[in-house]
Amino acid sequence: MTDVTDHEVLIERAAMARERAYVPYSGFRMGAAVLTTGEEIVVGSLVENVSLGLAMCAERVALFACVAAGARPQALALVSPRTDGSVTFPCGACLQVALELGGPDLVVVAATTDGEVQQAILADLLPRGPRKA
Numbered sequence: 483m484t485d486v487t488d489h490e491v492l493i494e495r496a497a498m499a500r501e502r503a504y505v506p507y508s509g510f511r512m513g514a515a516v517l518t519t520g521e522e523i524v525v526g527s528l529v530e531n532v533s534l535g536l537a538m539c540a541e542r543v544a545l546f547a548c549v550a551a552g553a554r555p556q557a558l559a560l561v562s563p564r565t566d567g568s569v570t571f572p573c574g575a576c577l578q579v580a581l582e583l584g585g586p587d588l589v590v591v592a593a594t595t596d597g598e599v600q601q602a603i604l605a606d607l608l609p610r611g612p613r614k615a
């Protein structure tokens with residue numbers, strides 16, 4: 483597992499993407515950044531819609547951008563407010579997409595807007611998610 487300080491730039495980029503989140507309904511600003519296998523950083527912002535089911539999490543936007551960049555994720559960071567007092571980690575759907583693209587050892591870094599940073603590997607967050615062979 484990588485040290486949290488290694489991901490400062492990734493967190494900074496996720497925080498910038500968070501500022502650009504389109505959240506007129508929830509006001510819950512989230513941004514994400516992926517360090518790709520090509521050593522690039524791609525970002526994603528939460529995007530909502532008046533048709534609420536069409537909202538897309540910042541993490542999946544960033545993971546899809548990683549694919550569009552011709553790479554795979556090696557670390558995923560997100561920055562958001564706390565959820566019910568706790569550090570916000572990716573939702574189940576984003577964890578599943580991350581598992582598909584990055585595998586069980588993908589590093590996930592979750593940072594709050596008040597500066598707490600926690601880190602885990604995907605296998606700890608989604609231990610029994612369906613995986614390709």
Ligand SMILES: [Zn+2]
Pocket residue numbers: 539540541542572573574575576577
């Ligand atoms: Zn999600």
